[in-house]
Amino acid sequence: MAYYILKRLLAMIPTLLGVAVLIFVLLRIVPGDVVEARYLGQGSQFQSQELMDLERKKLGLDQPLWTQFTTWMAGLARLDFGLSMWTGSPITEEIKLRFALSLQLAIMASIFAQLLAIPLGILAALKQDTWVDYAVRVFSIAGLAMPSFWLGILMILTMLIVFKWVPPMVFTPLWVNPWENLAQLIWPALAVGYRYSAVGTRMMRSAMLEVLREDYIRTARAKGLWLKLILARHALKNAILPVLTVMSLEFAFLLGGLVVTEQVFNLNGLGMLFVEAIARRDYTLTQALVMLVATFFLIVNFVVDIAYAWLDPRIRYR
């Protein structure tokens, strides 16, 4: 087991290196850099070339690509993301504030999604091919079909028209005023969580259907066990594994999905930061964000695999 964990951890390194090379090259293929984005973007076409060159030199953009890459890699190895090319402040600082917001949103969305997905999935499986099953399936497919930003717009609209109230547009951290913080984040969390729950509901339904056909369930029924007990003790325990897998894998992608939702609710999270960083050609910041998301995704993937082996002895001893 320890050997397996070590092997999996080491296997992440080449993948992350690949991600780093890919994003580094991708960013530099694009014509225009942060200096152009800043000076030409302000409408003045007459910035002197010397000034721009000076600026590039300050940012290290005049260095050969190879040097730029190794400098960045050396920084990464020390967990130092460097300075944002646009604001000039340390990237760790830039990300720290926003990460809290996005993470809280992602956690709230996933709690909501699980509260919805697990009961609905079980219900649909138990009532397979009845109108209950069809209703749950339509509800979950609709969740996959509705763009979360549209759902967000509809929520804001409903609140405006019905309650004459909009969620506050200035972010309040949880530790400053928990009530206000929740009142603000609950809506985007619902908008994102609905889509997220759809994935879980479908998985829960099909896993449950599969487990219900197993011999041990028939045995339990033949013993005359109470149905609720069979479900809780025998079925759910076995059916929940794939659901948790799918949902944790989706969790990493949730951070990406927030890109659009944060825009609707005007939340200054990682998603918003990413769109800004791309628009400003802020190489260092974009690279840092991509590396962060990729690492997060790989770690979640890894933890899921380990947890799976730990929870399911059949896999562990194979």
Next chain:
Amino acid sequence: MAVTPQTVEELTRAEPRRAGWIGAVLDFIRQRPLGAIGGGIILVMVAVAATAGLLAPYNPLENDYAAMLSAPNRDHWLGTDAHGRDVLTRILYGSRTALMVGLGASLIGAVFGALIGVGSAYFGGRVDLVVQRIMDVFFAFPVIILALAVVAILGTGVGNVILAIATPMVPRCARVVRSSALAVREMPYVDAARAAGFGHRRIILRHMLPNVMAPLLIMATAFLGEAILLESSLSFLGLGVQEPTAAWGLMLRGAAVEFAESAPWMAIFPGLAISLAVFGFNLLGDSLRDALDPRLRTQ
């Protein structure tokens, strides 16, 4: 011209096969009503896209400044937007953009994904290992982030958006196709083809690719809905299809949010169109998977 036995056989076989095809469709509708509903929605969407010029009451680009932000009424069934353009007309024309991006991205993604997947499985060994590691790198990006990165390089516009959406699809397709192709590679007919001295290209294209079409088609159908959703997200962010092209995600951007309270029709109807289209493709994709995937059928 003499009628050879072979052509007679073909002629007699043609009729029942056609009936069988219709029969298969009828069976599908009977057995999978949800899938049939999805198929119906898609048919309507295709019909609307094909006849948008005839159906639409106005020109999608025409500004009627006298009727800016007017609520749904007899002249403008779904109201007008901030530029005085008819919302219904733009939704009808928007189906063209959605279908074009969806089909384009799925096609490109499926073709490249299939070639990479089959090639990787066929050559195996070190080639397979390297290809899989490269695919792993692409898998580490959330879909929308990869699409955004590609848009940042290529720029916006319909063609670039298609490429941006196809990019995250390629590794996903390649992975699915590879796993089926690994089984196909061990089939006797592939050995036979190799023994007959056919080249790699011929074996891959003529012998292996046709036999991994089923999972590929299922993937592509499922991805169509997702591609439409992704296109609307990119357009909504302002990084997808650009004005004045009629696109659903674009219609939800800017004024639709700013004037949401006074002109909610601008925000409601395009979103409804996106949801309905994606809903249709998802329903059909799900049912197709259940009907075609033999693993699920035996259960």
